[in-house]
Amino acid sequence: MAILVFAEHDNATLSEQTAKALSAAFLIGTDVDVLIAGHNATPAAQAAAALANVRKVLLTDDASLANQLAEPTASLILSLADGYDTIIAPATTNGKNILPRVAALLDVMQVSDVTAVVSPDTFKHPIYAGNAIEIVQATDAKKVLTIRTASFAATGTGDATAPIENIAANGENAGLSSFVENILSESDRPELNSAKIIVSGGRALGSSEKFQAVMTPVADKLGAAIGASRAAVDAGYAPNDLQVGQTGKVVAPDLYIACGISGAIQHLAGMKDSKVIVAINTDEDAPIFQVADYGIVGDLFEVLPELERQL
Numbered sequence: 493m494a495i496l497v498f499a500e501h502d503n504a505t506l507s508e509q510t511a512k513a514l515s516a517a518f519l520i521g522t523d524v525d526v527l528i529a530g531h532n533a534t535p536a537a538q539a540a541a542a543l544a545n546v547r548k549v550l551l552t553d554d555a556s557l558a559n560q561l562a563e564p565t566a567s568l569i570l571s572l573a574d575g576y577d578t579i580i581a582p583a584t585t586n587g588k589n590i591l592p593r594v595a596a597l598l599d600v601m602q603v604s605d606v607t608a609v610v611s612p613d614t615f616k617h618p619i620y621a622g623n624a625i626e627i628v629q630a631t632d633a634k635k636v637l638t639i640r641t642a643s644f645a646a647t648g649t650g651d652a653t654a655p656i657e658n659i660a661a662n663g664e665n666a667g668l669s670s671f672v673e674n675i676l677s678e679s680d681r682p683e684l685n686s687a688k689i690i691v692s693g694g695r696a697l698g699s700s701e702k703f704q705a706v707m708t709p710v711a712d713k714l715g716a717a718i719g720a721s722r723a724a725v726d727a728g729y730a731p732n733d734l735q736v737g738q739t740g741k742v743v744a745p746d747l748y749i750a751c752g753i754s755g756a757i758q759h760l761a762g763m764k765d766s767k768v769i770v771a772i773n774t775d776e777d778a779p780i781f782q783v784a785d786y787g788i789v790g791d792l793f794e795v796l797p798e799l800e801r802q803l
C-alpha cells in the first residue's frame with residue numbers, strides 16, 4: 493500500500509504540517525513518498541528527505557508550480573496517482589484548495605480533516621462544527637485524505653536520508669489560472685498554527701486599540717501567538733488571519749488563554765483540543781468555562797494587566 497503525501501512548503505522551508513501529515517500516513521502504511529511541487533524547492537525537498545522513514549521524495553521543480561495553484565498542482569498529482577493507493581495532504585489552505593480537485597478528477601470521495609486513523613480505510617473526522625465525530629470507511633480504490641494536523645505529532649528526522657527523484661511537470665492546466673499577489677502580514681510572533689501558547693481575545697476587548705494594549709503585553713511575556721474570536725475580527729478589533737474557529741484556524745497549543753470569549757460552538761471547534769485552556773470572563777455561566785481547565789471569573793481589563801505583572 494503506497495501513500496503519497498503532498499507537502500506544505502514555501503520552496504525554501506518545509507512546513508511542520510508536512511511532518512504531521514506524514515505521521516498520519518505512517519498509521520496507514522509504511523511505503524510513504526513525499527511530493528514537493530514548487531520552484532527552486534530543493535531546500536524543501538532536502539528537509540523532507542531527512543524526515544524519518546520516508547521512502548523517497550518526488551521533486552517537481554517548475555516555474556508553473558511556484559505558487560502551487562490548484563490546477564497545475566492537481567494535474568501533477570493526478571499524473572502520479574496510478575502508483576498510490578492513498579493521497580494525503582495536510583488540511584491547510586493549500587491542501588484544502590488542491591486535494592478536492594484531485595478527488596473530483598479521480599472520481600472518488602475525499603475524507604476531510606482526518607483526526608485519527610482507525611484502519612487503512614477507516615478514519616475519524618469532525619462534523620457539525622466539531623460537535624460530532626464521524627467514523628467513515630472509504631471504499632474507493634484510491635483514498636484522498638486531508639489531515640487535521642493538530643491531531644498528530646510531527647515525524648522527526650531519521651538516521652538515513654531518503655532519495656530525491658526529479659519528476660518533470662506535466663505542463664497540463666498551467667494556463668487555467670494565474671498568480672496575482674500574496675499579501676502576508678508581517679509579524680515576529682509565532683504562527684497561530686504552530687504556536688505553543690495562544691492568547692486569544694473576544695468581543696469584550698471593545699476596540700482594536702484596547703485589543704492591542706491589553707493582549708500584546710501578555711503575549712509578549714509568554715512568547716505567545718495572538719488569536720481572536722470571529723466577533724472580535726468582524727468588529728475590526730483584530731485582523732482576520734487571527735480568527736480561531738470553524739471558519740478560522742484550528743489550533744491545539746499547549747496553552748490557550750481565552751479572554752472575553754463566550755465559547756460559542758463555532759469558536760470551540762477551533763480550539764477545544766488545546767492541552768490546557770484558561771478562560772477569563774465576567775460571566776460565570778459563559779460556555780467557555782465548560783471546556784476550560786482553569787477559569788477566572790473577572791474583568792479581563794484587570795486580570796490581564798495583573799497576569800502580566802505576575803509574569
Ligand code: FAD
Pocket residue numbers: 693694695696720721722723724735736737738739740741751752753754755756757758759762772773774775778790791792793
Ligand atoms: P460574545 O459571544 O459576545 O462573548 C463575549 C464574552 O465576553 C461574553 O461571554 C462576556 O461575558 C464576556 N465579557 C464581557 N466583558 C468582559 C470583560 N470586561 N472581561 C471578561 N469578559 C467579558 N466564531 C469564532 O470565534 N470563530 C469562528 O470561526 C466562527 N465561525 C462561525 C461560523 C458560522 C457559520 C457562524 C454562524 C458563526 C461563527 N462564529 C465563529 C461566531 C460565533 O457563533 C460567536 O458569535 C462568536 O464566537 C462570539 O465571539 P465572542 O465570544 O468574542 O463574543
